[in-house]
Amino acid sequence: MKAFMFPGQGAQRVGMGEGLFEAFPQLVAEADAVLGYSIAQLCLEGPMDRLTRTQFTQPALYVVNALTHLRHIRETGERPDFLLGHSVSEYVALFAAGAVDFASGLSMVARRGALMGEASGGGMAAVIGLDADGIAAAIDRNGLRDVFAANYNTPRQIVVSGKREAVVAAEPLFREAGASHYVVLPVSGAFHTPYMEAARAAFAEHLAGLTFKAPEIPVISNVTARPHEAEQLRERMIEQITAPVRWAESIRYLLAKGVTFADVTELGPAGSAVVKPMVKRTELEAGPLDASLLAREEADAAAVAARIAEPEPETARKAPDETPSPRLNGHASFRFSPENLGSRAFCDAFGLAYPYVAGAMYQGIASVALVERMARAGLLGFFGAGGLPMAEVERAILRLRDVLPEGAPYGINFIAHVNRPHLEDELTDLLIRHGVGIIEASAFMEVTPALVRYRAAGLEDQGGGRIAARNRIIAKVSRPDVAAQFLAPAPERLLSKLLASGAITADEANLLRQVPMADAICVEADSGGHTDQGMPFALIPAVLKVRDEAQARFAKFGPIFVGSGGGIGTPEAAAAVFMLGADFIVTGSVNQCTVEAGTSDAVKDLLEGINVHDTAYAPSGEMFELGAKVQVLKKGLFFPARAEKLVSLYRQHESLDEIDPKLRQQIEERYFRRSFDEVFRDVARSYPASEIERAERSPRHRMGLVFRRYFKDTTTWALAGDLDHKVDFQVHCGPALGAFNQWVEGSELASWRTRHVDVIAARLLEGAADVLGRRLSVMIGGGGRTR
Template sequence: MATYVFPGQGAQFKGMGSELFREFKDMVREANAIVGYDIEELCMFDKHNLLSKTEYTQPALFVVNALSYLKNRQENNEKIDYFAGHSLGEYNALFAADVFDFETGVKLVEKRGQLMSMARGGGMSAVIGLDQNTIEQIISINKFNLEIANCNSPSQIVVSGLKEDVTAAREYFLEEGAKHYVILNVSGAFHSRHMQEYSRMFADYVGQFSFNKPSVPVISNVHAEPYSDHLIHQFLIEQMTNRVNWTGSIRYLLEQGQTEFVEVGPGQVLTKLIDAIQQTTTIEVTKSISTQKEVSEYTQTTLNKLGESSFQQVYDVKLSYMVSFLPKGITSAEMIIKLARSNILGFYGASGLPLDRIEQDLTYINKELGKLQPFGVGILGGAYNSNDQEILKLLLKHKVANLEIQGYKNITPALVQFRAEGLVRDDHGIVSINHRIIAQAKSIEDAEIFLSPAPAYLLEDMVLKGLLSQEKAEWLMNIPMVDDLYVESTITETNRMLDSAVLLPAVIKMRDLRTRSTSWPRTRIGSAMQIGSPETTGLSFFLGADFVVTRSINQATVEAGLSNMAKSMLDRARDKNSAIVPKVDCFESGEYTMVLHDNMYFAERADLLYRLFYNNDSWYEIDEEERNRIQELYLGQTFEQVQDNLSAILPKSILKRAERNGKVAMAHIYYWYLEQAQDLAITGDMRHSGEYHICFDQAAAACNNWLSGTEMETWENRRVDKLAEKLMLEAEMYLNERLSELKS
């Protein structure tokens, strides 16, 4: 089993490729025509000392590596299991795997070299003899503007950052035990966040090329795992601003059973590094329930053991489990159909979509499902989502009986009307509830509102206005506003998660007290406490939840309404790849939301916009240079153009407030940026992948950890219904195991 590896910048030397240029004359001429100089002369003689300069090194080394590989294949036809390359060498790995041809490879590395050579004010240094954790601690404690750029081996790590910090850090690393601290002869902070400007320029260039699926797996430097077919552009762009995880890449290959490594190109630099990595790597094999076949061995009776049986009966589903909606159709019509056909409850994400799109999708869902299968529609509350009345009219028109609401802090007339339209009294005087509402609660106060009937003053006002009959108003006085309520954590800047494990029992206790002291129907209480693994699912039921709610984990499924690129970014992410950004509806309360932050600048930009909002009373108080930069890089248009665009989608009441209050107008800028960034993730615009606004919380991270090494590791193999079944089955197993341990 062989892995071919290609060296990167630093392996070049005068005279390299001497035995290759004459044999591959046509290819050399092709490369010369692209770069505009004689590569053979540069490599053989280097008369002007250019070979060490980045813009010349990269094309020259790519050509020599490529020709070396072609020569090898002429002489050796052994089967190759994997390709990998160190930094620049990764382009040779992709060339060898038929992702692009020789001409494209030369063009890419020439552009890459040109852009990297433009970087100024940065530096890099090789730290020999310290491990990664020690290096990160030294950087953190001393607040150096540095980051790890290359993990070449466990004891050879390169740091990158501002030139003055690279120089100043030398004595600190040596004092902590580094054997050597070698400052490299480069002008830029390569493989760090300081290369973002050049990365964006490279993204624009890369976008013009189309790539093929690798014929042999290629290991990504950044992710230390094989390239995803859908993310080749993204991985190439990421490489410029992220560390070269060579140690992780080789360890991944060792875990796959790779034992033979062939270095192709000048020198033996990588061979020595691989030897060092092998000497410090122990491969462990773990076993878990991982395949769908294993899951299917459990019977259907196991599926419905967890949770409240009345939830399953009322909604006609097989699980006490619900897929909560994400807006803008991310929880898509296709997802709802897939769930309903498997008798699992899901809610279509209507908020943020135009009404004609919502009606089109509801027509499609009803046509596919008929009248019997369970599903619902979800809407968001808040000032920026004020079209709930129009959406609820569509639900009535299409006879949708189930509604999920998120972000509501009070009961609105539209909710009361939806509830009232489903009330029917039979001949015996018994009122049945045919329009069901499931509400999100993030506090005791939220729960108290929804566990109670609609406020009397609101019912009276609606009767006076002719919006509600007196009879139905009287019925509503004895019916809680919701049939089901689920608790969910609130995220703040200082506390990433206000624990719903505390909130859940408190809300259950409040519900039980109300049920005993009134004649109101019993409201079921569910949990959305970061449900993404069997453990958190089992814990929710152990704490008394009647049902569980998932949301973020369903984005990385085949049926989700996100782009393939966004899904591929999601399914490989872990907890460290998350960040928090303020929610535009919750500036005053300080509530945040968790987003994906893997080689992306969306979170930093969102945070800067919020800080500008916080520190200024008007857009025009901001420094003109800063305003222009934001308009050009963040918004892609002027402040005034954003306001004009918002006038077509925001309620008039909000727009009038913005005219009177500059701070409200600034909040609109933030809202616009978040909305546009979410649209980019949905459409999959590769040129702006660093600005994707993607929900990624602890549940999504836990789900990826849980599914790692299973058939569902990648989104292409995650079906939303099978994910639900697997999660509930393994939660049941987890609870049984824990209870058995406690008994023993």
């Protein structure tokens, strides 16, 4: 059983429809004629503030979703058994089912969007963590006459709607009832409530002159959560404006009909994954509707439709299929799904569908596109801010805020700067200014003032000893003692210093004393880039013990989580760390060889062909004086050996002049392709004057600056795909990617050009669930080997 689903408002973004409009010129011309403006220009060029206005959003999504459906049919020939569209996109489903033609459907949507766009004084908020009964109880208990449940997206993610001031004021009431998140949405209408009655009445007049045909494919109604009946189609589409969207029940209906997550195709703006993740969440949180109930409903409907005067005696109804799970050696087989993995509390705390995070890769390799794709799949990705100018980081934040729906999960990497703490302060200022609520703190050996300032800015006393942190920190560590620092309050010495400088207030200092510095710890094992070459099997249990002690200390703060990163490139690796007790997993190297990764095609071509033994350890360009190492690609590259040679010379000599002239010439010609003096003149143009003055006084410092330029250049060449310097590419990578390559060999993911970060996430989680189920079945069943 196959189902096509179409996303509604929230899926729009500037650039959507690229490649579609030229493929369907006649339909685009029809759309322009109906709308009176260029739909292609609006979708491709925006601006975003216009595209997000309801009267423009709804027609734009209708056109893009409809054309996406037509292209999918043209390319695959697939025909669905069911169609389902969220809110406005129910019209796309009706078009796909042949109930309306393209232009008529667009005319309806344009009028609907115009009427709904006129609404003012309304508001909506996404409530996560409460089911329908909990929402209803909170509304009734608090006498919320101006707030209604509007969109039942999943059993525990429901949008409320009503008068704006009432919706905003209701937040503490829903949180008190148990909601983990309450996100006010940027809309001005009380959509899908009685407040839209005027729009409903006007829309009814518009539909009076338009006709619907009987759908050729069942379309699930947002109003009834059952297939549309042809004779009631017009009535239901009018009612839809004021009725709540029963999306979760619609999904449960499809699940009962045999549709699985794998059978669902989401057809919307490229890169969007808005409605399909709701299928998994609904399956986990509620499951399918009762099959016997549906059977009775359908039997009754058939009886009425056939006008049966004297119904036959009711025959015994067959009970739902209760076939037991397969058994091994007399023991039931275990069946896992991705929702069974890790911590559901972690997912709820960070607004995720699954306990899966894509870690940051520096210099924007973890790109805006990567983070956006993760967010739209309900997963958390961190933008790779390390090594980028602050202006570029700010552009990335603004872009993410522009393209992502309100409340979508995303984070920014916050890397330690031991020698340049002012960069940490600048980043903190930027994050606070733009309201970035999640950071990945990496390479820290201790808590720093900048991290404390970031944490302080988001603390809120909720009363009763409960303190909430809006600015959340996931700290990547590879030592239990560093984990302990992040799972303790901010150091008193830093609080005193920040108080004295006025960087934090006395109230903030008091709150900081009552909470840990981090909400979660990512145990970083042997990974690409900076690595302490740790072993997860030793580290995770040790950090879990530290976490448990901190949890007891901060009992009223909320759950503290421990995840695992480094070396995860196969289902077996993911399953292993989940079995160790990890609440979530973090991937890195496998994401660098994807369409979304912000590195060159030349690097991706190299990475696509590596094996587990094709990486090596090289000195860190930022901290080679301290002996720090990074794990890099070695296959076909000279960088690891040349980096080691430069650091060896730095340790042996006090100046560049001490290096043997013949060796010096080789390095200048082969490594830099210019003289040391030319390199230093280039360095002098990019470093602060104080650094250059120090280098003039200290020949060894001058040598360090010159050698450090090689490390910088090798990264630049790799990111740009400069083939003249290919052998010198510095590519941070761990053996997890080699393992991943072997796992997907011969599949559609063998080429990086077909790899997407959210697809990799889904495959790893599904594979891990399968591995755990099979292994536990064999172990409980009496041991033995299994694949």
